[in-house]
Amino acid sequence: NAGVTQTPKFQVLKTGQSMTLQCAQDMNHEYMSWYRQDPGMGLRLIHYSVGAGITDQGEVPNGYNVSRSTTEDFPLRLLSAAPSQTSVYFCASIRTGGFEAFFGQGTRLTVV
């Protein structure tokens, strides 16, 4: 049982490039979320999903897109990377009726 898997673990992008951060969970959880972690700011919610085909914005959604075509996958897309998006990104999932968020190990993204 792998839990929540994020790929890649590290990535360096140039300003203006696009990329997709992958998140997959094998626990059949309905709820999934993306957070970014910045020094001195804790974790902030970017986007979340309550099931396949349903997504919504969190606290800091600008510059990011998401979609949820399957229960297992919840990719996060950066359409045009900016230095302000340099951060550590965490994906999390929660089962329906549950309360515990299971986190992936994170993707450390640097935009130069």
Place this chain on the structure above:
Amino acid sequence: AQSVTQLDSQVPVFEEAPVELRCNYSSSVSVYLFWYVQYPNQGLQLLLKYLSGSTLVKGINGFEAEFNKSQTSFHLRKPSVHISDTAEYFCAVSETGFQKLVFGTGTRLLVSP
């Protein structure tokens, strides 16, 4: 809007000493409260939670926390810390759904011999 304040960015403590990590929250409705721990280069894992009922909650690794509604606090305590408790601790609140957690800025616990 809900928010979480962790006043201490770093707490140094000696091994076997007690520790308290402070967390205050603000919310206009009933909330659910959590403490998560992040070990170096790892994701977060749940330490303990308050959903309802007893205000003193116990978690993993000997940690406990007390929900105080009048003071809007949810402080984390451990009577005797170990070197292995060195990590960053995040307090979080949810009022509208567990998939939408609001985190504090974190407290780095540094345990030295």
